[in-house]
Amino acid sequence: MTTSQHNNPLHGVTLQLILDTLVAQLGWDKMAETVNINCFKSEPSIKSSLKFLRKTPWAREQVEQLYLTKIAKQPHAKTTTTRDDVLAKTENAEFVWPDVNKPG
Template sequence: MQTENKQEQPNNPLHGVKLKDILEFLVEKYGWKEMSLQININCFKSNQTIKSSLNFLRKTPWAREKVEHLYLNSIKK
């Protein structure tokens, strides 16, 4: 089943990657402070938890796009 999904979206590097996994990767790599400098959103500055960030990002498409963009740039390096 997973192979079929990869074939459906072969050019989408985010396909099958959970937002929670993206956040955990970024927190591990940069930490909350650096993330808040790279992406200016309050959930990275105060109440710094994966849960609060997930809630915000799921409701805020522009912020989610910025987080996904940072993730993609981070895995390319």
């Protein structure tokens, strides 16, 4: 039996993408304030955070909730984010989300 994922806001969003987005928009310090885990406080890296969060369901759930409340529900946030979106955001501080309703 296949479970439908169309109502899951994290469907298709990888843990790495969640971390990349949070780091780009909030930074490690703000993430550590919100989710009190050492991998965000002491020499934080995407690699060490992924390793810890994949083994620790309660911490992963908190990070996913942080992503949903701080990133995914922001005005202009797209329902799916790509790695290119995150990279464009970090490389260009003046990045503006494209207007999907505008021809173009």
